Amino acid sequence: MAPSPMSPASPAFAAPNGNGTPAGYSRRRSLSDPFTAMLRPPADETPAERHQRLEAEHRARQVSESIDQQLKLEHQEQKKNKVDVKVLLLGQSESGKSTTLKQFQLAHTPAAFRAERMAWRPVIYLNLVRSIRRILDAISPDLDEPVIVPQTALTDTSFAQPSAGVVLSDTEIAQKHARYSERLAPLLDLEERLITMLAEDDEEEATRLGDGSSPGWSHGSYTGRPSLSVETRIPAAQGARSPGSSSLHRSHGEVAVRTTSNWKKALSLSRVKLRPAAPDQPGGEVVGWWEDPSDPVHVLSQCSRDMTALWADPWVRTRLAARRIRLEESSGFYLNEIDRITAKKYIPTDDDVLKARLKTMGVVEHTFTVSTGPKVPKPMVWKIFDVGGARNQRQAWAPYFTDANAIIFLAPISAFDQVLAEDPRVNRLEDSLLLWRSVVSNKLLQHVNLIIFLNKCDLLKAKLESGVRLNQYLLTYGERPNDYDSVSRYLRNKFGLLHQQYTPNPNRELFIHFTAVTDTRRTSTIIANVRDIIVRQNLKDSKLLV
Incomplete structure (x- = not known):
């Protein structure tokens, strides 16, 4: 009897191998597979x-x-060091971002923050010296408009207006x-030394940034900038620049260091050489930097009295008011504490470090851990x-938007009556509003938590109380x-x-x-x-809390 076409004994079917695959099938496939043939x-x-x-x-x-093991270790390391929360600090220059970062450091890594305080001493000295330089620029006879000496001393505020007096x-x-210039001349040489101290080993000095000055600006006219539903203006000859970049500061731009610089490590307390006192020194006091004759x-200290006299001079205060130079508004303002800052054994306080101004080129980051509670x-x-x-750094923001959990803007x-150092045609408050609109409308950030700090409200209050009117600058x-x-x-x-109008x-x-x-508290x-x-x-977002 002929076998059935469906019979296992049929020549059309081979007996299965151990894997259930018909015998000869794998061999035929291997013979036809170029990759298998190549490896045979x-x-x-x-x-x-x-x-x-x-x-x-x-x-x-x-x-x-070995490669698999290395990849496994790297994966475990990444998992161990995984960043749970990524926060961006955004805002225009001198808005308070660096100070906010310092506040986070002080709150979560106070020991590390205080270990770096000594490194800020040259920065604080530089801030003080540059404030003196700005004052000397402001009282220069090269500026020819008449300046009035008040009959009574001005109150201690940068918002005071010139009083009637003698020209x-x-x-x-x-x-x-x-x-004043002759008495304070040593400070100008010291400024160069301080800048050199902040420089990296492979560069001659820290980077000097241009002050963004312009020969002038039109009376309230703006060209080539985005429009907004708020009108601002700069009355003729009254557009105050950001205090840190006065147009009168002709000689030097702002000093900046790269974020890759190790200036903190180089100038930290651990690198300050302290030595025991000589045997014949009474009290066995430790001798440190204040005994180094080359220390700034x-x-x-030698110029302290003349600096105090310059800052306390009513005529100088009036000259500054006439120029609308308000040093009290700027970071790095120490003119009210000259005696303490110039003391030979001065060590910066937390508040001194928070106020210190040193522009950085690049992105500064800080990592810390936060306890989240029993859940x-x-x-x-x-x-x-x-x-x-x-403005020239904002194009670098976009790469940091990826995986951001929150933005603090x-x-x-208080800067409603100031203009950008980079563009004197643009009111600083208007720039903040435009920048805020671009952030809230960005679709890449539509699921990112937004927190806004309306900052420098203490300066705003002082400015309004002194009589500066918002509607002179913000027409709406x-x-x-x-x-x-x-x-x-x-x-x-x-x-x-x-935010309500433009958020996606x-x-x-x-x-x-x-x-x-x-204000730390x-x-x-x-x-x-x-x-x-x-x-x-x-x-x-992690579904760990409902």
């Missing part, structure tokens, strides 16, 4: 060739296993300027990025009251409305805080609240 040993392989082939395969397998002649101005403190017993790793706020609301403010409560409420609503995510919450980030409370907001939102 030669038919005429000798025993010596076979030994060499197996040795080579063994070495290749060891290399492959100094050109000769008197020249004599006064020459007298000696020049500062998530493992601490969360935070990384905060302070990116540059000057800083808007210096109209005839509303010029008091702090009314102005701050208006600005809060203005920033909030921009209408369900996103916006958290607004009025801040003065140099108030800012520490705000930072704790911000930290809790970000942690709570991050836990919600």
Whole structure:
């Protein structure tokens, strides 16, 4: 009887092998597979060739296993060091980003923060010396408009207006300027030394940035800039620049260091040489930098009395007011503490470091851990990025938007009567509003938590109380009251409305805080609240909290 076509004994079917595959099938496939054919040993392989082939395969397998092990270790390391929360600090230059980062450091890594305080001593000295230089520039006889000496001393505020008094002649101005310049000349040499101290070993000096000065600007006219539903203006000859970049500061631009620089390590307390006192020195006092004749403190100490006299001179204060140079508004303001800063054994305080100004070129980052409570017993790793706020640095922001959990945006609301150092046609408050609109409307950031610090509210209050009117610079403010409560409420609503109008995510919450980030007590409370907001939102996003 002929076998059935479906019978297993049919020639059309081969008996299955051990894997259930028909016998001969795998052989036929291997013969037709070029990759398998390439790996098959030669038919005429000798025993010596076979030994060499197996040795080579063994070495290749060891290399492959080593690579796999390395990848596994790297994966474990990345998992261990995984950043749970990524926060960006955004805002224009001198908005308070660096000070906010310092406040986070002080709150979460106080020991490390205080270990670096000594490194800030040359920076603080440089800030003080450059303030003196700005004053000498402002009282220069080269500036020919008349300056009035008040009949009574000005109050100790940068917002005071010149009073009626006696006009100094050109000769008197020249004599006064020459007298101060001669007495304070050692500070100009010291400025160069301090800049050199901040330089890296492979460069001659720290980078000098241009001050962004321009020959002048039109009377309230703006060209080539985005429009906004708020009108600002700069009255003729009254557009105050950012205090740190006065147009009168002709000689030097702002000093900056690269973020890769090790200046903190080089100047930290651990590198300051302390030695025991000589046996014949009474009290066995430790002798340190104050006994080093080349230390900058000696020049500062010698010029201390003349610096104090310059800053206390009513005519100088009036000259500054006439030029609308308000040094008290700037970071790095120490003119009210000259005696303490120039003391030979001066060690910077936390507040001194928070106020210190040193522009960095690049992105500054800080990593720390935050305890999240019983729901998530493992601490969360935070990384905060302070990116540059000057206009030529903002194009570098975008790469940091990826995986960001939160943005803290800083808007210096006291700067409503100032212009950008980079572009004197642009009002600083308007620039903050435009920058804020671009952040809230960015679709890449639609799921990122937004927190805004309306910063320098203490300076805003002082400025309004001195009589500076917001509606002279922000035309849409109209005839509303010029008091702090009314102005701050208006600005809060203005920033909030921009978020409401331009956000691609209408369900996103916006958290607004009025801040003065140099005030440690108030800012520490705000930072704790911000930290809790970000942690709570991050836990919600991770489905660990409902």
